[in-house]
Amino acid sequence: MMDRRTFIRNTTYSGLLLSTGAYPLIASDKEPEITRLTILHTNDVHSRIEPFPMDGSKNEGLGGVAKRATLIKKVREEQENVLLLDAGDMFQGTPYFNFFGGEVEIKLMSELGYDAGTIGNHDFDGGIDGLNRQLVHANFPLIVSNYNFDNTVMKGKTQPYKIFHKGGLKIGVFGLGIELNGLVPQSLYKETVYNDPIAAAQKWASYLKNEEKCDYVICLSHLGYKYGPDENKISDRYLAENSENIDLILGGHTHTFLKEPERMKNKVGNPVLINQVGWAGIILGRIDVFFEKNKKGTCITCKNLLVGPNS
């Protein structure tokens, strides 16, 4: 399943892990086989094609797609199994969107090699027809599992999930969009139907984990990280606690800068991570997930999914 080059790289890595003392070293005659999945992610880039202008403002000089492209290429050179994902609101925020309707954003995401994105509320700002027009520039799928586009021009243009095969791993990705009524004028989203994100999550995460036997399930969410107690809205934290079979929620909408992913327990007590990296492409998030291949029930390097900074 694994080519020789990958195998050597991975065994070297696992040897390194064990020798650092960070992992419990259990006597075994063979070092475990470890594969790393590297997930890179953005959210709410909001048409920030160029860096913020150098005008003395707080964000001056930050961001910029052409620099992000270099960084992504560098990570791809270093890592075998990379997934690049976006959690919605690609559009709206600079004149690039007002004048070119999202064409520049989508062309660049295609050039950067995004594997998938989901749809944010502002991706409807040019109308559903405007979004549909830009899809010809996309070489990556828009994944959304709780919007029904059957009575719109977007019918058949999105998908509820996608499975990626990386280094022998099966990674399932599905997507959740925010309630549009009251947030986006109906004249823009037209006959798009919003369905309950929790029900959609339960359905697709279970399908990916239990039927497709995915090793890792990622939810691309534009629901928002969390809301106040008075706001009756579904957030990523609510989703995490009320669903099963999701390993990682990559969120957006609330422009939250999380220093590190939040670790939560899902409905049945299993760990689920939530991450979000602010907005405008100032930050590129990276999560490395290590998988050990072994006989059922045994896992030498498994630790309790502590999340800390990379060394």
Added chain:
Amino acid sequence: MRYIFILLSIFLTSCGKQWHLADTKARTYRIEKASFPVDVKAAGIIEPYKLQLDKTMNEVISYCEQELTKGKPSSNLTNWFTDVLLEESQKLVTDSLDFAIQNYGGIRLPAIPKGDVTVGKIYELMPFDNIMYIVEMKGSHVQQLFDKMAESGGWPVSRNVYFEIAYGKAKNIKIKNVLLDNDKVYNVALPDYIANGGDNLTFLKELESHNTGALIRDMVINHLRENKLRNINIKSNTEKRIVE
């Protein structure tokens, strides 16, 4: 071929090994000015669009004397923005307007720094193609609207508005220094997004409204251009219109 595939699947699933989630590590990359070189290919995609935009967007149309910062419950940026909306809206209608408002999320920059202000800056401040509406609302509706603002900690409101937030509700509301009259009809300038019930202000949809046809962004740009001819800069006004 199909046969081989089935054989292969049996081999792969029957080897008795499976992947265990062993560890997760996270980090972030901050994309700063001198952090990473520009990728030539991506920059090449941007270039023709950038050239088209720069001609229009780099025009300097004003000077900001002091940094304006967006904040709740009141701020100098939201005060300035809504005052411009009130002044410019009044030019479009004959009836006297009482005040203007803007939804908090409609202002998309956290600040306007001190210095030259370009057309591009106003696009980033107000990227939405929102149109200015005038809505006639009774005092009781104003109360309802301000309660909604209070619930989220305060929204941009123009001069002529004062209220206090107490337990998530708007109290002691004064319009033009006079206590709110529940039966009086007030003329309010606000974006079509809100007039059409955006941000869950559904009740506004039922009220009498007038479409001025003017794009809010253009109103602000024209305002600044006209003021520039008269050497009027953007000034900071820190008046506390909403008090917690």
